[in-house]
Amino acid sequence: MKITYYGTRGSCPCSSDQYRRYGGNTSCVLVEVDGEPPLILDLGTGLRALGDALDRPLRATGVPLEATALLTHLHYDHILGLPFFSPLRVPGAVLDVYGPAQEQGSLHDVLAGAVQPPFFPIHMGEFRGELRFHDIAIGDPAELRFGSIAVTARPIPHRGHTLGFRVEADGRSMAYLPDHQAPADRRTVDEGVLALCDGVDLVVHDAQYTDDEFVTMSDWGHSTVAYAVHVAVEAGAKRLALFHHDPSHSDREIDRLLVRARRLAAPGRLGSVTAASERATVDLGRT
Ligand SMILES: [Zn+2]
């Protein structure tokens, strides 16, 4: 199983020299498993570049895209790439999107409301490729299977209906929790979160705030770097990738946060801690 980050930023895309290394695009991660169509985690602005990367081999073979996307929730930073995903401009392309059911209507109808004039020049239904939506009821864990890939979806604490995902294939596993509200005590860990992250080879986890920032933004829906380490250690995960970097954090600030995270993880069971950076690939191999 191979994981490539196309967007690692939280909340709002950003661009300048100070974001060069970790990147300024919002949540979008590609999971590649041999013999299976691409699995995409979230549709943030990183999806535009992922579309270009997928387009090249598709054009060479003349075969339209067939892919699956898992959507954690519908905040802008997780959907803004959708209208800019170039493989959907090709007739015959299919993207199956699985995401949390919404109170306001079906996943299709809610997203169609965001991708239409006056927010975007055309309606979502005018894409030449086909978008197929699959609502995941908020409640019990949902077990999904895509060929040899097994996915578990569970509700996790954030603002609004939000899912976390556990992906298993090739005898490897990863958990994806880009937006996760840390509790006030920053010690207890939600049962569902522990289940998603239990013993995984890699946790990609919300690490938006410093401890100081959390004091004033404790109910904005996110975790601290220290809480991300705590969740990974409590769940017995092997590796942690800090993710959903705050747009106010420069590369140098993230470097400092990474040093602190590694120090916190050192006495625990975590094999390694990294800060996710755009276009970096983590090869989890196979057993
Ligand atoms: Zn987010």
Ligand SMILES: [Zn+2]
């Ligand atoms: Zn969010």
